[in-house]
Amino acid sequence: MTALLAATACAATSTCANAGTVTVLATSFDCARASATIEKLICRDPQLKQMEIEMTRLYRLALTDDHSVPPPDKVEIDQRFWVIARNQCATEAEPKTCTIRSYAERAHQLRQGSAIVRTKDPHRLTDGPVAFRCAGLNALIAATYFHVEPRVLYLKWANTSVTLVQVPNVSATQYNGKDFRGNYSFWQDGNDAWLQLPGSGRMTCTAEPVG
Incomplete structure (x- = not known):
């Protein structure tokens, strides 16, 4: 529970301290320059913003795993298509619900496919x-x-x-x-x-x- 609370605080502040080193966690896009409707929604919604920060971290971990299924080069391609699909949630009747579902499904895929994603994430959400x-x-x-x-x-x-x-x-x-x-x-x-x-x-x- 302590680790979970620390992880939540870490993502909320977008910083994590590890062995005296501060690692900055952030969204995969600049909120100050966000242009897509869904990106703007993510930036102003605390729940979605935490999910975006966590997704970015999971994705970067997956790219370091040569044994991931699919392999890192395919993970990168899949992520690009996933971003396009996520942004299309703007056309749905309930954009936030659609975006939450998109993040949850992608997180499941990344964690299922990579042992590194599942284990080397002490600040995980x-x-x-x-x-x-x-x-x-x-x-x-x-x-x-x-x-x-x-x-x-x-x-x-x-x-x-x-x-x-x-x-x-x-x-x-x-x-x-x-x-x-x-x-x-x-x-x-x-x-x-x-x-x-x-x-x-x-x-x-x-x-x-x-x-």
């Missing part, structure tokens, strides 16, 4: 993917966390993915979200979790061992 097995669901669920305010959770299984946002709950960490199918909820208390899909009852889930 992301975790995962973590695998959950849910009663009544044949496929394992991969969960990637964005520790911003409010927190964001990306879930992916089989051919389905959904992005959820944390909501207040006194007994467990709860995330809600929706897509064209309906409403989703995910509750977590340690390694125990519960998932509710559109039109179904609550499923009991358990985190799978790592490795």
